[in-house]
Amino acid sequence: MSNLKQVTYHIIFWVVIMFSFAISEWGYRQTFGDAIIYELLYLPSRLIAVYVNWFILIPRVLYKNKFFFYFLYLLMLLAIMAIAHRYFVLYWGYPKFFPQWIQGGHIYVWKFSNLLQAALIIVSPVAFTTGFKLFFDWFKERRETEALRREKVDAELKFLKSQTNPHFLFNTLNSIYGLALEKSEKTPSLILKLSEILSYTLYESNVEKVDLGKELALIENIIALEKERYEKRVDIDYKVEGKVEKIKIPPLILIPFIENAFKHGLKNEIKKGWIKIHIKATKDLLFFMIENSISSIEEKEKGTNESGLGLQNVTRRLDLIYGEQKDLDITKTDTSFKVVLKIKSQ
Template sequence: MEIKLSSVRVLEARDLALPQVKGLSQNRLLQHLLFWFVYVSFFGLLYGSYIDDYYNAFMVELVELPFKMALVYFNMYYLMPVYLLRKKHLEFFVYLLLLMGAIGALMQYVLMPLLIHPLICPTTCTEDNMSLYRFVRNIVNINYVVAITAVIYLLKNWYRHQQASQNLAKGKLEAELQFLKGQIHPHFLFNTLNSLYSLTLKKSDTAPEVVLKLSGLMDYMLYDAAAAKVALEKELNYIQNYLSLERIRYADRVDISYTETGRMAGLKIAPMLLLPFIENAFKHGVSTETANAWIRIDLKVQDGELVLLVENSKYENAVKQQKQDIASGIGLKNVRRRLDLLYEGQYSLEVEDEPESYAVRLELTLENE
């Protein structure tokens, strides 16, 4: 009980600490306050070092701050979204310049004589501060903060669009992968149920074993195969169960050879990725042949690299039909697309179509668990 209570206290402490850590990155008010604090501090120190009077410099910055803030937020939340982002560049720059001129005139000819000159710098402020030259300098000074905030706004807007595009692309990719995987499941189930149907017609004693193995395969497809990656050992066990079903189905009609070499533990692979190669060997290579049919499956793993070689015999009268089936088969088309999406630049796929045999060789770089 003490352990459980300690765990709860740790979780509570962690949950209380997280908002403090994430507060600045998620709180827009704090971000804005920090920006204006840094802005006033930087330009106050800069201007103060220039006139050698830091108090007056900071006081002037603080007095002018509300007007600069009004200009900045009006620009970011109205002018830029309404005109600049809609590519109305001329209207944007005209309105912005007019607004900056109005704010500059307000600060120069209202704030300076009525507030800044009499209260902040009655001795240091001179007539030169009321001149046209000073007015132009104020406009340039205002331009700094407008430019800085505009760049920040555009960068954030670009980042949001990039994130939205990436999320959209990711969503489309996941939807396509789920669609391709969903096509494989019923395709395999259809073939297996056909096998079971043929066994029940023959009243074979192996039908119950087929049902049991099929149940295990369905469990894998419904639960394990729903993940993005599964342990390689699970995928290979799934293939072995599939081969067991096919051995029951074909009995002595087909010579099936399957070998595994290498270290499989600790590696991951996309589920249902290897089966279509093996399934097509049965479907298009030996399903209608009555004698001398064979399938060879050789799987090697070395240093995280998987090499799968699947070969099957071909019978002369069905070569043309086999080529058409392979070219239009759902399984191989899907697996090629899934390889492109999941293992781009990390796989090679070679097909050898000989007069009496058909071979597929896949080399794939696997991930560690």
């Protein structure tokens, strides 16, 4: 906020304060002009009290959690300003504007009731501005905290996403490498599919959200690639329902589940394995279910670190992006591993 704008706001505040008190004082004075003059005589003491409290007592005492000293210094400030105001009006203000108020020529600066009245009149804008500053500073701090939190979340999301791409690439290259060793004729076409997958991950996934249709096209490429690798060893049931073109999701958010199903469901399976993928899009909900058979051969290396990292990664991303707007259920039995994800429309 520019200095000129700040000064303008302060001037408007004091004009509003002065006229508000003048209107309430009007009933006790002969004219509204007398009420205005009366309030103007209080303006210097109010200004000093408000800004000493605003710029010194609140930031240097109250915000340092020195509550006792804050109230002590505030009482001292009000007492000093009440006395100063009494000297100001009795020796200059009243003789100049309200000479009839000087009783018999006697000046009672130290009359307790008058000092208390002056202190109470001065403290009213002090109390109002204190409340306003506390709220303003709290709101500013909350906004800055929220901005820092968003920056932290964005940084974490970028980090998690950066882990997804190389992890996915590593697994895909491993699949093609296995076929290349066998000198399979399918290798060139699989490399072409891989290039399409990489094009998506490199150039189309650098956004917050993508059309679900694009993500499904990527999933279908991965399925095609993996079917070529495993051939008749895997039975895939892939089904999509609903109007997927109206849904947007974070890029690569479903891929770790697909990878996990192929990598750990079929890795050491001699017999035929199976994978079921069901995606349904409605107006209010995106439903994603993937279930795979579990290898009947006990793996010497469980592979839990790599699999666990991928699932932990995507689970954390879902938590950061959707919070309570999603429901993720992962269940494992002796024969199958199942993931059910439900995302509510935001």
